[in-house]
Amino acid sequence: MARLAVTLLLCSVAGTAFGQAPLYTDEELVFLTHMVVHHQQAIDMAALVPARSDRAEFVTYARNLSGAQQAEIDQMSAWLQAAADRGQAVPHHEMTGDPPMPGMLSKAEMAALRAASGAEFERLWLEGMIRHHQAAVDMALAQQQREFANRRQPFGIAAMTDDIMAAQRGEIGMMKGWLTRWGLAADSKP
Amino acid sequence: MRRTFTSLISLSVIAWGLGQIPFPVVGAQGARCTNPSDGKPVDCVPATFTTFDIPFGSLPGGRLNAKGELDPTSSPADAHKGAFVAARRLGLFRNFEWVHWVPTVPSKKDPATGKWSGGDLDGFPTGWGSSGFGIAGSCLYWGRSNSTNTTGPGVTIDVKIFRIQPNPEKDPPIEVGAMPQLTVDDGRTAVRDRELRPYNYTSTNGVERMLVVRSAGTGAGGDVITYTVNPDTCLPTDGGANTGVLAHEFYLWHDPQNPNRLLVLSQTYAAQPDDLVITAITDEKTGLVLKEPQFVASFTLETIGGPVRNERPDATGLFSSGRFVDYRRLTDQWGRPGASQVSMVNNLHSGTMSDDGERFYAASTTAGMFVLDTEAIAHHSNAELVSGTVCHQRSSNAWIDGKIGGVVDVRKLPAVATDCVHPVLNSDPGVLAMLRSDRSDLDKLARYTRLETRSRFSFNPPLVASTATHSAVPVPNRPSLTSGNSRNRPAWVVVTEEHPFGPCPERGFRILNIESEITPTVVGAIAQSDSLVENCLKQPRPPGAISRPNMHAHNPTVLPHLVFVNWQGHGVRALDISNPFAPREVGHARPVPWGEIVTYPDIHDGLIYVGDNNTGLHVFKYTGPYADEVPKASVYSSNRTSPHPSARGAR
Numbered sequence: 148m149a150r151l152a153v154t155l156l157l158c159s160v161a162g163t164a165f166g167q168a169p170l171y172t173d174e175e176l177v178f179l180t181h182m183v184v185h186h187q188q189a190i191d192m193a194a195l196v197p198a199r200s201d202r203a204e205f206v207t208y209a210r211n212l213s214g215a216q217q218a219e220i221d222q223m224s225a226w227l228q229a230a231a232d233r234g235q236a237v238p239h240h241e242m243t244g245d246p247p248m249p250g251m252l253s254k255a256e257m258a259a260l261r262a263a264s265g266a267e268f269e270r271l272w273l274e275g276m277i278r279h280h281q282a283a284v285d286m287a288l289a290q291q292q293r294e295f296a297n298r299r300q301p302f303g304i305a306a307m308t309d310d311i312m313a314a315q316r317g318e319i320g321m322m323k324g325w326l327t328r329w330g331l332a333a334d335s336k337p
Numbered sequence: 338m339r340r341t342f343t344s345l346i347s348l349s350v351i352a353w354g355l356g357q358i359p360f361p362v363v364g365a366q367g368a369r370c371t372n373p374s375d376g377k378p379v380d381c382v383p384a385t386f387t388t389f390d391i392p393f394g395s396l397p398g399g400r401l402n403a404k405g406e407l408d409p410t411s412s413p414a415d416a417h418k419g420a421f422v423a424a425r426r427l428g429l430f431r432n433f434e435w436v437h438w439v440p441t442v443p444s445k446k447d448p449a450t451g452k453w454s455g456g457d458l459d460g461f462p463t464g465w466g467s468s469g470f471g472i473a474g475s476c477l478y479w480g481r482s483n484s485t486n487t488t489g490p491g492v493t494i495d496v497k498i499f500r501i502q503p504n505p506e507k508d509p510p511i512e513v514g515a516m517p518q519l520t521v522d523d524g525r526t527a528v529r530d531r532e533l534r535p536y537n538y539t540s541t542n543g544v545e546r547m548l549v550v551r552s553a554g555t556g557a558g559g560d561v562i563t564y565t566v567n568p569d570t571c572l573p574t575d576g577g578a579n580t581g582v583l584a585h586e587f588y589l590w591h592d593p594q595n596p597n598r599l600l601v602l603s604q605t606y607a608a609q610p611d612d613l614v615i616t617a618i619t620d621e622k623t624g625l626v627l628k629e630p631q632f633v634a635s636f637t638l639e640t641i642g643g644p645v646r647n648e649r650p651d652a653t654g655l656f657s658s659g660r661f662v663d664y665r666r667l668t669d670q671w672g673r674p675g676a677s678q679v680s681m682v683n684n685l686h687s688g689t690m691s692d693d694g695e696r697f698y699a700a701s702t703t704a705g706m707f708v709l710d711t712e713a714i715a716h717h718s719n720a721e722l723v724s725g726t727v728c729h730q731r732s733s734n735a736w737i738d739g740k741i742g743g744v745v746d747v748r749k750l751p752a753v754a755t756d757c758v759h760p761v762l763n764s765d766p767g768v769l770a771m772l773r774s775d776r777s778d779l780d781k782l783a784r785y786t787r788l789e790t791r792s793r794f795s796f797n798p799p800l801v802a803s804t805a806t807h808s809a810v811p812v813p814n815r816p817s818l819t820s821g822n823s824r825n826r827p828a829w830v831v832v833t834e835e836h837p838f839g840p841c842p843e844r845g846f847r848i849l850n851i852e853s854e855i856t857p858t859v860v861g862a863i864a865q866s867d868s869l870v871e872n873c874l875k876q877p878r879p880p881g882a883i884s885r886p887n888m889h890a891h892n893p894t895v896l897p898h899l900v901f902v903n904w905q906g907h908g909v910r911a912l913d914i915s916n917p918f919a920p921r922e923v924g925h926a927r928p929v930p931w932g933e934i935v936t937y938p939d940i941h942d943g944l945i946y947v948g949d950n951n952t953g954l955h956v957f958k959y960t961g962p963y964a965d966e967v968p969k970a971s972v973y974s975s976n977r978t979s980p981h982p983s984a985r986g987a988r
Contacts, residue, residue, distance in 0.1 A: 167668060
């Protein structure tokens with residue numbers, strides 16, 4: 148889905164209004180493109196929860212997570228589209244690596260997640276999403292450090308990175324609590 | 338558009354001749370009006386402009402010299418002095434006096450060149466979004482909204498603690514201490530201190546107490562932290578008690594029936610499944626700050642059948658409640674695309690508890706403004722509420738099979754009225770009777786859906802604003818005269834509107850009529866000129882400014898006929914709301930260098946204190962219409978029960 152969105156963005160470059168100042172630097176475009184791909188896997192993971200867990204709070208969280216990350220994907224895609232409309236070359240992120248980015252789950256890990264259920268699924272999912280979220284926090288922090296170094300506050304991104312970091316740190320804390328409370332953490336087993 | 342002086346004089350003279358407004362005296366700083374009856378200065382807004390258009394093309398966006406000209410390396414003394422010179426030259430204050438500017442991030446001197454730079458005098462943004470600010474007694478707390486992209490990795494800016502001086506007009510507040518800024522990610526990231534609510538109270542045993550509640554945005558499992566404070570020193574005496582709540586904004590409520598009882602009403606803005614989380618932070622028997630704050634109740638709009646969070650449009654751009662305008666193809670002077678709406682977040686952003694605790698006025702983003710019934714919270718102790726015997730602590734799920742976003746189960750709706758916190762609609766006797774009648778479920782659902790939609794006032798769609806309804810504050814001491822209002826409930830609520838990424842157009846300020854609480858509706862509005870997209874697009878870039886701050890109406894401090902609104906890049910605006918159908922701007926205060934005023938204006942003994950993300954702490958004095966409403970001997974803010982004592986033991 149993310150690949151499709153990025154492809155559409157690339158196609159839209161042709162025939163757009165050129166001559167306007169670039170909206171983002173190349174590094175910022177890469178950040179947005181990567182974050183879209185990163186978020187998409189979180190949505191894919193969230194979609195597995197309702198059929199594999201009976202915990203109401205977990206199912207609710209997965210639904211909220213999916214909605215929030217989809218909203219951010221939509222926003223970031225709109226910004227990428229705006230950059231493309233100005234003739235900026237929006238990078239295409241090839242999903243070649245496995246995992247394609249740090250913190251993402253590999254194909255084998257996603258397959259294991261799909262095959263699991265109950266407590267095993269919950270453990271794999273929570274551990275995977277904690278790692279996934281931490282990588283997003285690290286990506287956002289790196290973006291903020293670039294903004295500081297370049298004295299830039301790129302449109303929208305400056306605010307969104309703060310939100311991503313605060314929200315995902317909070318969710319990491321919540322998920323770690325669940326691992327312990329639900330007896331899934333390595334140090335919580337008898 | 339701002340008129341020329343010639344046309345301004347002409348219109349003013351005509352209006353004066355008609356006896357409508359005082360006669361204007363034109364000086365170097367623009368129009369000044371005096372009241373012919375006593376010769377005192379008053380406003381002359383109606384004949385000039387509805388709101389003050391900042392002269393952005395000549396507004397200094399960076400450090401100044403003593404002449405008020407841009408100079409990136411001037412001395413701190415010159416930079417400070419020059420700001421007042423520039424402000425006078427540009428007419429940036431009207432019916433406000435700029436009493437003090439207290440920069441709180443210092444400049445640095447380059448030992449090699451002897452030149453100065455940096456800090457608040459540069460007007461460089463230190464962070465994004467809300468910043469914590471508040472006063473209790475004579476103690477003032479100011480926490481910056483710094484984040485890595487503006488202050489650098491690992492750099493912290495502590496919460497500064499000030500003491501307001503006995504002669505506050507003459508002497509600026511003096512720094513007396515600090516609260517260390519919290520960090521996460523092994524110290525790599527300083528988190529924004531986005532909300533601070535200090536409060537002083539006397540417990541039933543006669544002990545004068547003080548606390549400060551902080552929402553630090555750590556995102557690390559609980560952001561709302563309550564510190565016990567020594568009122569003599571203004572300094573915290575402990576490490577704080579964590580509520581475990583991830584708050585965005587919050588309201589601090591002091592129970593008028595039990596002075597030991599203070600509750601924090603956290604608006605989570607989707608940081609957790611509940612929209613509103615009510616937490617006891619003090620022991621209701623002693624007034625001491627609880628080491629382990631107590632969950633009292635919560636509310637979530639989507640759980641009871643309201644709009645679901647993060648709604649997306651269909652392929653044509655249609656949302657369940659309509660279609661948004663779309664300006665994304667436009668470009669402003671900063672090279673940014675115009676505004677468009679990709680989703681409707683539909684979660685709770687802010688709100689205000691009535692003094693009696695029976696109502697909560699919810700600012701629920703794209704879901705609009707609505708009124709919550711919190712009578713159970715007001716009339717029961719924490720112990721009773723926690724026992725679960727009085728009401729349901731959490732919102733009842735009103736969906737078929739509990740599947741949020743599916744179909745509302747009308748047979749479950751009456752149970753919502755037994756939740757500790759629920760919309761006034763759900764306990765309306767007529768609505769309950771309808772739901773319990775023998776009408777068909779389909780008919781009930783259709784009627785309820787119409788009523789539910791009308792119970793929330795929202796301006797979007799069609800207006801673009803991703804946060805949308807940002808704040809909701811009832812107008813005090815102007816109760817509705819409608820029949821049956823035995824509780825003196827307010828007739829009006831003011832709301833502000835936010836689009837946080839700041840693309841054009843900007844958003845403004847509205848007044849809602851809530852005399853029928855289940856059917857709020859808009860009656861008046863006021864906005865800066867950049868709420869018109871074409872004006873926003875051509876708004877010049879101030880010289881020296883590196884970024885455009887947010888420019889929408891943000892936090893209002895509401896008095897019976899007067900509102901002070903932090904309008905961020907537009908500064909503080911004073912609004913006369915005596916006629917809610919036609920609010921008018923009666924004063925403006927825009928310090929330079931250009932910055933972003935982001936805090937509720939807090940009133941202390943007649944002066945107005947605000948924090949600016951770019952330039953630090955500012956103190957203003959309002960002199961315009963209804964200045965007599967500004968409390969002269971107390972602290973007043975619209976984010977906690979007010980007024981409260983301005984000095985220990987004195988009201």
